[in-house]
Amino acid sequence: MAGAAADVLVKDGHIARIASGIESPPGITAIDGQAAILLPAFVDAHMHLDKTFWGQPWRPHQAGPSVRDRIENERRLRRELRLPPDVQAERLARQAIIRGTVHIRTHVDIDTEIGLENFEGVMAARSRLRDAITIQIVAFPQSGVVSRPGTADLLDRAVRDGAELIGGIDPAGIDGDAAGQLDVVFGIAGRHGAGVDIHLHDGGEVGASQIRMMADRTRALGLAGKVAVSHAFCLGMVDDLALGKLIELLAENRIAIMSAAPGDRPMPPLRRLRDAGVTVFSGSDGVRDAWTPFGTADMLERAMLLAYRSGFRTDDLLHAALDAVTRGGAAALGRADYGLAVGCRADFVVAHGETLGELVVARPPRAWVVSAGRIIARDGHSAL
Amino acid sequence: MAGAAADVLVKDGHIARIASGIESPPGITAIDGQAAILLPAFVDAHMHLDKTFWGQPWRPHQAGPSVRDRIENERRLRRELRLPPDVQAERLARQAIIRGTVHIRTHVDIDTEIGLENFEGVMAARSRLRDAITIQIVAFPQSGVVSRPGTADLLDRAVRDGAELIGGIDPAGIDGDAAGQLDVVFGIAGRHGAGVDIHLHDGGEVGASQIRMMADRTRALGLAGKVAVSHAFCLGMVDDLALGKLIELLAENRIAIMSAAPGDRPMPPLRRLRDAGVTVFSGSDGVRDAWTPFGTADMLERAMLLAYRSGFRTDDLLHAALDAVTRGGAAALGRADYGLAVGCRADFVVAHGETLGELVVARPPRAWVVSAGRIIARDGHSAL
Numbered sequence: 012m013a014g015a016a017a018d019v020l021v022k023d024g025h026i027a028r029i030a031s032g033i034e035s036p037p038g039i040t041a042i043d044g045q046a047a048i049l050l051p052a053f054v055d056a057h058m059h060l061d062k063t064f065w066g067q068p069w070r071p072h073q074a075g076p077s078v079r080d081r082i083e084n085e086r087r088l089r090r091e092l093r094l095p096p097d098v099q100a101e102r103l104a105r106q107a108i109i110r111g112t113v114h115i116r117t118h119v120d121i122d123t124e125i126g127l128e129n130f131e132g133v134m135a136a137r138s139r140l141r142d143a144i145t146i147q148i149v150a151f152p153q154s155g156v157v158s159r160p161g162t163a164d165l166l167d168r169a170v171r172d173g174a175e176l177i178g179g180i181d182p183a184g185i186d187g188d189a190a191g192q193l194d195v196v197f198g199i200a201g202r203h204g205a206g207v208d209i210h211l212h213d214g215g216e217v218g219a220s221q222i223r224m225m226a227d228r229t230r231a232l233g234l235a236g237k238v239a240v241s242h243a244f245c246l247g248m249v250d251d252l253a254l255g256k257l258i259e260l261l262a263e264n265r266i267a268i269m270s271a272a273p274g275d276r277p278m279p280p281l282r283r284l285r286d287a288g289v290t291v292f293s294g295s296d297g298v299r300d301a302w303t304p305f306g307t308a309d310m311l312e313r314a315m316l317l318a319y320r321s322g323f324r325t326d327d328l329l330h331a332a333l334d335a336v337t338r339g340g341a342a343a344l345g346r347a348d349y350g351l352a353v354g355c356r357a358d359f360v361v362a363h364g365e366t367l368g369e370l371v372v373a374r375p376p377r378a379w380v381v382s383a384g385r386i387i388a389r390d391g392h393s394a395l
Numbered sequence: 396m397a398g399a400a401a402d403v404l405v406k407d408g409h410i411a412r413i414a415s416g417i418e419s420p421p422g423i424t425a426i427d428g429q430a431a432i433l434l435p436a437f438v439d440a441h442m443h444l445d446k447t448f449w450g451q452p453w454r455p456h457q458a459g460p461s462v463r464d465r466i467e468n469e470r471r472l473r474r475e476l477r478l479p480p481d482v483q484a485e486r487l488a489r490q491a492i493i494r495g496t497v498h499i500r501t502h503v504d505i506d507t508e509i510g511l512e513n514f515e516g517v518m519a520a521r522s523r524l525r526d527a528i529t530i531q532i533v534a535f536p537q538s539g540v541v542s543r544p545g546t547a548d549l550l551d552r553a554v555r556d557g558a559e560l561i562g563g564i565d566p567a568g569i570d571g572d573a574a575g576q577l578d579v580v581f582g583i584a585g586r587h588g589a590g591v592d593i594h595l596h597d598g599g600e601v602g603a604s605q606i607r608m609m610a611d612r613t614r615a616l617g618l619a620g621k622v623a624v625s626h627a628f629c630l631g632m633v634d635d636l637a638l639g640k641l642i643e644l645l646a647e648n649r650i651a652i653m654s655a656a657p658g659d660r661p662m663p664p665l666r667r668l669r670d671a672g673v674t675v676f677s678g679s680d681g682v683r684d685a686w687t688p689f690g691t692a693d694m695l696e697r698a699m700l701l702a703y704r705s706g707f708r709t710d711d712l713l714h715a716a717l718d719a720v721t722r723g724g725a726a727a728l729g730r731a732d733y734g735l736a737v738g739c740r741a742d743f744v745v746a747h748g749e750t751l752g753e754l755v756v757a758r759p760p761r762a763w764v765v766s767a768g769r770i771i772a773r774d775g776h777s778a779l
Binding site for chain 2: 326368
């Protein structure tokens with residue numbers, strides 16, 4: 012069993028009471044959960060809403076294997092296709108909703124060619140969906156920062172215009188100047204009180220050294236609890252001694268780690284990170300875009316992949332994988348109102364299954380998705 | 396597109412004609428495929444039908460991490476639970492059917508404690524399902540061969556009583572006597588003209604050296620085309636030079652490689668194996684058993700996992716993953732009557748999707764599953 016059977020009373024979009032045998036007050040809609048499992052809604056905390064081909068005809072993958080190959084291939088496709096980012100972002104967000112996601116963090120490409128077009132598109136989609144879900148925006152310099160003069164100003168502008176976080180990408184691998192990129196990114200964050208969430212694909216000691224530099228800047232600027240490192244393959248590559256010290260730094264500076272359970276890159280050691288008190292969270296990453304043909308925007312499937320890639324088999328560890336797509340994501344997003352407790356926002360997923368572990372391995376359809384007390388999807392269909 | 400639209404005429408369980416605009420002959424049932432994609436049926440060529448908990452209440456995973464831990468934990472659970480292997484085998488086979496599988500190879504535990512009980516159970520399930528699907532049985536010494544005196548006689552007996560293949564497990568890691576186990580296993584195969592399919596989890600050079608020993612015995616006994624190595628993590632661990640030589644040995648001796656796309660062990664290099672002409676196939680491996688809580692017996696999902704773990708993104712490579720769960724499996728099973736061509740057995744899966752690549756990443760429900768011309772499942776429900 013996932014927990015004892017209970018009724019949940021929702022008022023004004025929040026949980027008013029959880030108890031067995033609550034009488035339905037007049038004027039309140041009663042839903043019979045049919046002994047299904049009620050979970051806190053999913054948090055997809057690493058998306059790329061602006062660049063998806065979702066809803067477009069199948070596009071065979073073309074890019075070469077390196078990060079640089081993919082950036083250049085994407086730039087070419089973007090020029091050819093001219094897909095409207097607001098429409099694409101809304102399409103993918105709606106897919107996430109029917110799979111149970113209520114809170115999203117999305118990285119949005121900003122560079123000197125794109126300017127703020129993708130950012131403005133995602134801002135428009137966020138506005139259209141504001142009664143259904145929340146979307147946090149990371150101003151993401153996909154093409155680099157210091158190697159692309161003019162980018163820093165655009166990032167600063169996006170943060171002033173509504174992006175909650177500033178992003179980064181392989182300060183060493185892409186910009187060839189780790190300190191340079193990190194000084195710009197953390198500088199903007201410090202000035203505006205924004206968060207930081209940096210893509211770090213750089214592996215081994217090259218990646219590890221950049222985590223140390225991020226920890227230094229987090230401490231210096233008082234940004235503890237507002238910084239995340241996405242991917243962090245390097246944590247799955249360094250030796251045990253180096254890993255131990257890195258994990259201490261992450262815990263001390265309350266830096267969170269995002270893993271999308273990469274299929275063919277090293278996984279950060281999720282169990283060890285959790286045991287040390289580091290917030291672990293997850294996201295769909297790219298879904299049907301120039302980077303990958305994979306993805307369904309289903310965070311229950313993502314929990315399965317996290318567990319599968321980490322060798323998690325016991326119930327405790329399957330629950331840890333589920334935690335990364337629920338509470339871990341909410342913690343990374345800084346949502347104090349998240350959870351299954353009185354006073355929390357009424358954000359639920361309801362699914363039929365035997366236990367929480369069984370939900371992770373079987374990934375049944377979502378019977379109901381509820382956001383702030385409003386049913387936004389039912390039986391795999393949008394209710395918006 | 397997966398291919399041009401066509402009609403398929405089935406007579407006496409075989410494909411009689413493939414063409415556009417075939418008139419439905421009198422007395423023949425016509426099915427409107429509604430522009431869905433017709434695939435050859437799936438081949439799940441590495442199952443453990445006898446040991447699944449499928450259909451039982453959720454059982455939290457308990458075993459320790461080593462192969463030995465899992466064998467001992469399974470033995471304990473088996474004594475406690477006393478699940479009837481024929482019932483369990485049939486349950487899981489029926490789940491495989493609704494996901495599109497028509498041909499199965501299953502390893503069946505045989506040791507001095509179990510005797511032939513599981514083997515007889517799977518034989519009974521095979522008999523009950525014989526009009527729907529084919530099941531090849533591997534007599535599998537789960538607990539070792541030379542370290543468990545008496546096992547060899549039981550294996551020999553199973554092969555005489557209906558097992559098409561003889562199995563093995565980590566000749567070095569479990570028996571501590573690689574030549575000893577392999578001599579017994581290949582000896583029985585040679586005497587009866589049976590096939591061989593050996594579980595090899597042993598990693599690195601320890602695993603690689605056993606592949607060389609299997610190749611020697613395959614050549615000596617004239618078993619080329621009848622031998623498979625399952626898992627073969629070692630092929631993803633040795634250096635490039637050693638790998639090249641191993642792949643040559645596999646190709647020369649027509650030894651097939653089975654990978655179930657392990658989440659946390661090294662993957663054999665599927666692309667390189669295929670390019671060298673080695674048959675690559677796949678299977679569900681354990682599904683909700685004492686070894687793992689994972690698994691759905693869905694070979695389209697398995698194709699996704701193979702691609703995801705191998706970094707396959709282009710259409711060509713997504714098709715290669717699909718090939719492992721269709722033609723590759725049929726080749727390993729020695730089925731000359733398999734395929735989408737006139738004269739082949741009419742074994743199909745029909746699913747709605749845009750292209751073959753899209754089927755792999757999206758894994759839609761199976762609209763129809765057809766075995767030798769008979770509809771055995773429809774829209775995710777059994778039609779048996």
